[in-house]
Amino acid sequence: MSLPLELPSEERRLVERLIEYNDAYRRGVPQVNDAQYDLLVARLRELDPEHPFLHRVEPETFSGKREIRHPVPMLSTDKAYTPEELERFVARVEKEAGEIGVSEVRYRVTPKLDGLAGRDDGTVFVTRGNGESGYEVSSAFAKGMIPLGGRGRGVGEMVILQSYFQEHLADAFEHPRNLVVGIVSSDTVNEFARKALDDEAVHFVPYSELPSWEGSGAELLARMDALTDELSGQVDYPLDGMVVEVVNPDVRSSMGATSHHYRWQIAVKRKGETALTVVREVVWQVGRTGKVTPVLMVEPVNVSGATIRRVTAHNAGLMEKKGLGPGAQIEIIRSGEVIPKVEAVLVPAPTTLPENCPSCGTALVRENDFLICGNEHCPDQVVQTIEHWFKTLGNADWFGRKTVEKLVRSGYDSLEKVYELGEDEFRAMGFGPVQSSNLAEAVYLSRTREVEEWRFLAALGIEDLGKGDSRKLLGQFRLEDLPEVGREQIEAIHGFGAITARSIAGGLQRVAPTLRHLLGLGFRIMATGAAREQVTDSPLAGRHVVFTGKMRGSREDMQEEARAQGALVQSAVNSKTDFLICGENVGASKLAKARQFGTAILQEDEYLRLIGAQGQ
Ligand SMILES: NC(=O)c1ccc[n+]([C@@H]2O[C@H](COP(=O)([O-])OP(=O)(O)OC[C@H]3O[C@@H](n4cnc5c(N)ncnc54)[C@H](O)[C@@H]3O)[C@@H](O)[C@H]2O)c1
Ligand SMILES: [Zn+2]
Structure with a gap:
């Protein structure tokens, strides 16, 4: 047994962070996007290319499920982000083939589905887990997941139809994978998932059922872009690039595998695909903290296999500066995220900014590039605050957007009020008997299950006070003392600038009554703060x-x-x-x-x- 007595280094902190992010991602509640995650992985590779984290399959854990060993490991994939990286892969393959006397290597390309990997032997259905063994999730089929081509077809991916997701779920979930993870990992499924399953939109797709292309290395290199377009167009699932693999069994076995990936297989990713489209309409949305931001409704266009109708445009300042009004012709880019961004404006069009909040009608105030609704009872803000609370606490499901909207419409428009709710109140609002009981249970669980202090603080949704900064703050102050902490005291902590310090101090004062009220309810808060930092x-x-x-x-x-x-x-x-x-x-x-x-x-x-x- 080795004791963790060495001092925390950048590397150790980085790895701890990666482990935490990976864990959250595998549980369907990612804390950062893939590009940010990949940057951290790249940093670790720089610090220590031999670090064990880089040389194993990033594990997923589902509690309460039976673990089952895979007959052959289910590994991750190596990645190629540029044509040169793909060329080098082909060169490695051809060299190996030459050495064992194979003169003609065949390559196969299939779309890389972006979901949750699984293996179905016809009797049990198992997730990838840590690559060596996974978790039994056979119940997914009973819940309504469709095994494409029937049961027992080996390894594949659990995914949701992309068009279905865009149409029904894109507002409630950041990424289709999160919904799929939710379905397999818990015993109950939420309202959105239930409907998607009933609508037969959730599939297990064995990789052998995917459309594919086969050819030589030279053809592959010459046609990779075109192949990507062709194959993307043939599937209606979220994609994350293409998988290129060697067909010849003897080349495969001679190349073998690392502890992380098979050497005869590589994922080809594009840095982000772009497309040209036209802005039809600008819709303004109120965020949790009162920022009113634009969403561009565009002429539907296909980007990496998905039909795009909505594009984020960040803020009012950008709308004016770039000319993103109706009629503007824009290039959009999609890199991992479901909602793409504006890459460039080719033909600008003038735009008018709203004067009143689209949710509550309050006159908007301009702060630099942003329009702000200052009404703390603004329904859209309250809905997101409550949703953010439960999502961040992460210890009770059931409070999705639709549910919270109903609460707020019924007058339960603060966390204080939500914690007064019991089964009877939920029923009176029109929730069914089962859902009412689940919701009442969830309110109870969220209060009685242990929660880390920093998570509790971050869940309050104070602007500029995310999980990391909550930790730092609690390293210096006790949770109950925070409302009294001033801007200067925060600024004195390493890593907080003047502007964030002021915004956090203001936010803490605003939530002080809520914080005191919630603390009075007896949450089971695990001290991860000032007390712990010293030890x-x-x-x-x-x-x-x-x-x-x-x-x-x-x-x-x-x-x-x-x-x-x-x-x-x-x-x-x-x-x-x-x-x-x-x-x-x-x-x-x-x-x-x-x-x-x-x-x-x-x-x-x-x-x-x-x-x-x-x-x-
Ligand atoms: N956002 C976050 O917080 C976060 C955290 C951890 C990992 N990630 C992301 O996850 C990725 C790395 O994780 P990974 O190893 O699970 O995924 P990966 O991207 O390396 O993909 C490997 C998997 O792809 C699957 N696959 C899909 N289509 C396939 C096909 N046609 N043929 C063969 N296999 C196919 C296989 O099951 C295989 O296990 C990175 O892209 C990273 O950004 C993100
Ligand atoms: Zn408002």
Whole structure:
């Protein structure tokens, strides 16, 4: 067992962040977009090309599901972002083929589906997991996922029809993958997912069912762009490039695999595809913090396999400067995200800015490039605040956009009011009996399940105060003291500039009554803040710990002490658990689980010595 006693370095922080982002992404609640994530991965490769994180499949974990080993590993893919990188791949293949005496190598190209990978052997259906073993999600078919071509067709991808997503779900979900993950990972499915399943829009597509092209390396290199267009046009699923692979079995087996990808396979990604279109109409939307921003409704156009109707244009200033009014001809770019951006304006058109808030009619105020609605009871802002709260807390599902809109329309237009809601109130608003009971349960769970202090703070949705800055702030101040913290005190913390400090201080004052009210409701908040920051040199700092069996002392006290030393105390062992601390009469299954996950197992005495050695 190696103890985490070295000082935190950029590299370690970076890896911790990557692990957290990857985990969130695999759970269907990404915290950053793919391009941002890939940048961090590139930075790690620069710092330490040999880092283990870069040489394994980025794992996904679904709790409460049976783990099943794959007969052959399900690996990630190597990536080529430029034609040169693809040329180098072909050169590597041809060299290897030459060495084993194969003169004619065939390549196959298929669209790279952007969903959740799975393997269906006809009896059980398993996710990719960590590549070696995955989680059984056979129930997905009973829920209504359609196995394309029937059961038992091997590896493939769980996806939702792209046109269906654009039409019915693009407003409620950032990415179709998040919805698919939601369907397979939890026992219940939300209202959107239920409808998508009923409408037969959620599929498991075996890779063997995909349209494909086959040819030589020279043809491949000459035609890659055209092939991408042709194949994209033949599928109605979200795509993330093309997969190029060697067909010849002998070349495949001689090239083999790394611990991360097969050497005979590569994903070809375009940096972002662009298309030309015309602005038809400008729709203004109110954001959570009152910013009123434009969405361009454009002449429908096809970009990387998806029909685009809406394009973000960021702010009022940009609308004026670039001339993005109705009739403007624009080049749009789509790089990973579902909603594309303006890349260039080829023929500008004048635009008029709205004077009143589209949601509540309040006169808008101009602040630099932005239009602001200053009404804190503005319905659109309140809806997003409540939605953001539940999404960020992440410990209770069910509060999607449609549901929250209904609450706000019924007068429950603040977090204070939402926490007064019980089953009867939900029914009175017109929710069905099952949904009412689920919603009441979710309100209860969100209050009683443990939540990290920084997450709680970030969930309040204060402008400029995301998760990272919430952590930093709580490293210096206690949550309950924050409303009294002034701009200068925030500015004094490393990493906060004058402008953000002022905006955060203002935001904290605005939410102070809500914060005090919520704290009074007795949330189970795990101190991750000021108290913990001082003990980062404890061997428990940031570690996931589970206590089990009969302890000599009180288990509650031991858990409390562990938390005080910065540990995250869990109730059950999972892949994240670092230490299992055992008292007497420990169940065999807990131990087996710990061994399976490589968790360090400590007896009570050993543990006490470990933390006791600390202060010396
Ligand atoms: N936004 C975030 O927070 C975040 C976090 C982690 C990872 N990511 C993204 O995930 C990606 C890396 O993760 P990954 O390894 O899961 O994905 P990948 O992009 O490397 O893709 C590999 C997978 O593609 C699948 N696939 C789809 N179509 C296929 C086809 N036609 N043939 C063969 N295989 C096909 C396979 O199952 C394979 O496992 C990166 O693009 C990264 O940006 C994002
Ligand atoms: Zn408003």
